[in-house]
Amino acid sequence: MEEKKLSMVDIAKLSGVSIATVSRIINKNGRYSKETERRVLDVIEKSGYQLNLNAKSLRTNKSQTIGVIVPDITNEFFAKIVRSIEKYIMPKGYTVIVCDSDESESLENAHISTLAAKGVDGIIHISTCADVKKIHDMVSIPVVYIDRRPKNAGSLVISDNETGGFLATEHLIKKGCRRILMLRDKNSYSTVRHRCLGYVGAHEQYSLAVDQTLIVEAEVSYASAKQAVLQKLQDDRTIDGIFCNNDNMALGALHAALELGKRIPDDIKIVGFDDIAITQICNPPLTTIRQDTDLFGKKSVEILLRMMKEKSKAFTDEVAVIPVSLVVRTTT
Amino acid sequence: MEEKKLSMVDIAKLSGVSIATVSRIINKNGRYSKETERRVLDVIEKSGYQLNLNAKSLRTNKSQTIGVIVPDITNEFFAKIVRSIEKYIMPKGYTVIVCDSDESESLENAHISTLAAKGVDGIIHISTCADVKKIHDMVSIPVVYIDRRPKNAGSLVISDNETGGFLATEHLIKKGCRRILMLRDKNSYSTVRHRCLGYVGAHEQYSLAVDQTLIVEAEVSYASAKQAVLQKLQDDRTIDGIFCNNDNMALGALHAALELGKRIPDDIKIVGFDDIAITQICNPPLTTIRQDTDLFGKKSVEILLRMMKEKSKAFTDEVAVIPVSLVVRTTT
């Protein structure tokens, strides 16, 4: 039961070669005969030998591991991105360490510290910070920032949030809305700001004045959004459309409207953002702006791999913008 | 920019002590004076030195890291468990590597291999396998199996699924249902089987015959569940209650019923399982059996920590059963 873990030395002894040869065979580095290879592989197989990746990392100074930091893994949008990242980077031989920052800067820093101490080769980061300069003063690991765009971020993968905001608002306008409530996240992430810009842009394009009182803030939760919309709809009876910062909030808005006896989409039309699963399941199904989580993973992995390869040279920062699209359902 | 990473040797030199002392100070192992401690800590602070955890793990043969394997991180129930595990184990100084097995046995094995190679100290595992004997022949790491109960699992943390099935069914019976459809997951995990046992048990307790044609299988997805229920409700007009294997399926069932013009809960009553967020948001809100994800994390961490501490001695397998509770909402 308590068998000592085998090391390369054991394998070398058991197969009558040197440990250098064993290493070469395991890494397929050449300089050995077919015959020895077979013998050694045989011994490895039979003995159940397991390479010690810690030793390997120590020696080679690469860990074949990346860190992924997300604000909340129970948020379906983030979970889907994580899944996509794993899907694209595992075939390249990397392991992923997922960290949940719980939207807290200090936890975020703690995670970065341990990731650095573990010697991860790179990080994909959905950061809660407004400015990430401190992080880069602290550690020098390739980082790709995704979804949100903090100050001093190098490489980036973000959705085209402004266009998203524009498409949503334009859609509402074309459907006849003239008094469109914009329900935005209280936090001022770039995602939020850009969606607002799109909202304003659409108004300009269609020669509608932007009424600042129609831009309302709430927490990023169903409950808070519902509360805020209940309030606002009672204060302002002219509202005929709502564009929400994300689908959870949109759901809150939807239910607030229904609770007040509004008919959806006749009295009020609603558009969300993200295109998570509930949007198809809720009643009525929610019109929304789809973000391509698969492409998020794919692009960020692509860029990170490139950065890690060129680690020594100063890599150039890359920015990838992921297109969004309007998905029309029943709330508009 | 390209500063060489500092090691303990550098710190030792810079502060004029030996590297042993530096190590002792970092690990607070005693055998140094307050005075030297201050000096060394100062140097460390100023130089931005980062401990190399790979070297440490290599030397000590423990990695302060655990692996968590889940079938699908985008499933809110699993994501919440992961979050809870992190919450309870991070304060103990452990990092978590989350692996998504995508419900595939081979991916599961691949993950276990890398986790073993990385030298994780323990694993918390929601396994897709029916039997995990092979795994334990392969590696000898403490593992706590949670949620599902495979054959040859050692330590376990599972919900009281049978009681859950019983409570759900009893509730339906008490509300007047006599022809209760049980919509079960196609896969035959222990969770599924036990919920069925509860369903049968409640029938017996209330002297109702179990009609096998009322036990219907479907994939664990909204769409598949909806499809199956649409079909079944058209075939059998006598059905007046539905107990579903999880909330996503229950939502499918709910919408199938609504689509057929049934009034909920007047014509048909529905109960789900898990208590994920949508159950409160959907329309009408779903009665369900709540699983305590927080306790799942807490218990499994507790047991795993114990197993890791007693690694050398043969630890005794522990089984923790998490209580479930009925949450009554509007579908019943």
Added chain:
DNA sequence: GCGCCTTGCGTAATCGTTTACTCACAATGC
């Protein structure tokens, strides 16, 4: 037959820690 390349291996240094031994010195007990 001589130089030179290639192939197939082995030797030993190295990565950054931890820790078992030392050891000097001071304090304490009797």
Added chain:
DNA sequence: GCATTGTGAGTAAACGATTACGCAAGGCGC
């Protein structure tokens, strides 16, 4: 005053891999 104990440190040997370097033997061209 002498044995004992405790304190603050240093030396060096691991941990398990990778890899630069060395070397022998065989093949090849000329």
